[in-house]
Amino acid sequence: MARRKRRQSESESGAQDLSNKTVKRKLEEKSTTTEKLADNDVTHDAIIPSPPPNVEVRRATFVVENASLRKGIVRKRWKILDSEEDADALKQKKDENNYRPGVVYQALRAIFDSKLNKAGMVGAVYVKTDNGVLFEIKPHVRIPRTCRRFCGVMLELLDKKCIRTKDTNEILMRVIAEPVTRHLPVNSRVVGLSYSSEKVVDIDDYVNSAGDELNLVFVVGELAHGKINEYTNDFISVSNYPLSAKGCIGLICESLEHKWKVF
Numbered sequence: 001m002a003r004r005k006r007r008q009s010e011s012e013s014g015a016q017d018l019s020n021k022t023v024k025r026k027l028e029e030k031s032t033t034t035e036k037l038a039d040n041d042v043t044h045d046a047i048i049p050s051p052p053p054n055v056e057v058r059r060a061t062f063v064v065e066n067a068s069l070r071k072g073i074v075r076k077r078w079k080i081l082d083s084e085e086d087a088d089a090l091k092q093k094k095d096e097n098n099y100r101p102g103v104v105y106q107a108l109r110a111i112f113d114s115k116l117n118k119a120g121m122v123g124a125v126y127v128k129t130d131n132g133v134l135f136e137i138k139p140h141v142r143i144p145r146t147c148r149r150f151c152g153v154m155l156e157l158l159d160k161k162c163i164r165t166k167d168t169n170e171i172l173m174r175v176i177a178e179p180v181t182r183h184l185p186v187n188s189r190v191v192g193l194s195y196s197s198e199k200v201v202d203i204d205d206y207v208n209s210a211g212d213e214l215n216l217v218f219v220v221g222e223l224a225h226g227k228i229n230e231y232t233n234d235f236i237s238v239s240n241y242p243l244s245a246k247g248c249i250g251l252i253c254e255s256l257e258h259k260w261k262v263f
């Protein structure tokens with residue numbers, strides 16, 4: 001009798017294993033399909049990768065503040081200005097070195113290419129430009145593989161206010177109303193990140209100590225002066241050294257991947 005029960009339980013756990021393997025294989029197939037998509041488009045997985053059954057979904061939100069995405073005319077064409085490419089056109093401007101779309105591009109790649117996002121554990125991504133435009137990018141969007149193409153998409157977004165898929169008309173990116181706080185999930189803990197914060201934390205310990213009932217929102221990028229306390233519940237530094245936005249997001253994603261067992 002005991003042996004029959006054990007055999008039954010072994011066969012049930014085998015079935016569970018098999019179903020986990022099937023889910024894993026399906027997820028792998030989905031991600032391979034996405035990798036094959038053309039490089040020059042904003043593309044997306046038709047379906048957000050779902051975590052295995054019975055795993056409660058936890059998600060983090062990211063806000064990238066002060067993104068340098070400013071339009072201008074160079075050689076009679078509108079484009080996103082870049083200090084490196086457009087040095088001649090920007091010569092007259094006082095802040096000629098501040099046009100750096102590559103910083104937000106790299107930051108977004110760090111979020112969108114992370115294991116955390118591939119596991120469906122990034123809930124939303126918001127970007128606020130340094131001239132006050134707020135937009136949302138759906139987490140299943142595939143960010144273009146080069147900064148130049150990314151800038152092309154950003155130009156289209158700033159012009160049309162919305163980017164949709166060609167086939168299903170689903171919204172992938174859209175300009176939204178301020179303030180960002182009205183779009184954040186309920187029960188959010190908004191964490192501002194800055195090298196200038198006196199509260200230096202070990203980011204692994206920090207995310208581990210946050211209760212799972214809280215929705216973690218990480219704000220990276222220079223916060224507009226004086227706005228920090230209006231908007232964030234905590235303000236931390238994750239290193240004794242100034243990091244790039246991309247490096248900082250990489251640390252956050254890795255810590256959450258460990259916490260939520262994304263391998």
Ligand SMILES: C[S@@+](CC[C@H](N)C(=O)[O-])C[C@H]1O[C@@H](n2cnc3c(N)ncnc32)[C@H](O)[C@@H]1O
Nearest residue numbers: 193194195220221222237238239242243244245
């Ligand atoms: C705005 S970018 C600065 C641009 C940078 N030169 C680059 O290439 O990415 C860096 C952002 O990463 C975050 N950051 C950098 N170092 C940090 C640190 N030690 N602790 C917490 N956040 C940090 C801040 O949010 C900061 O605004």
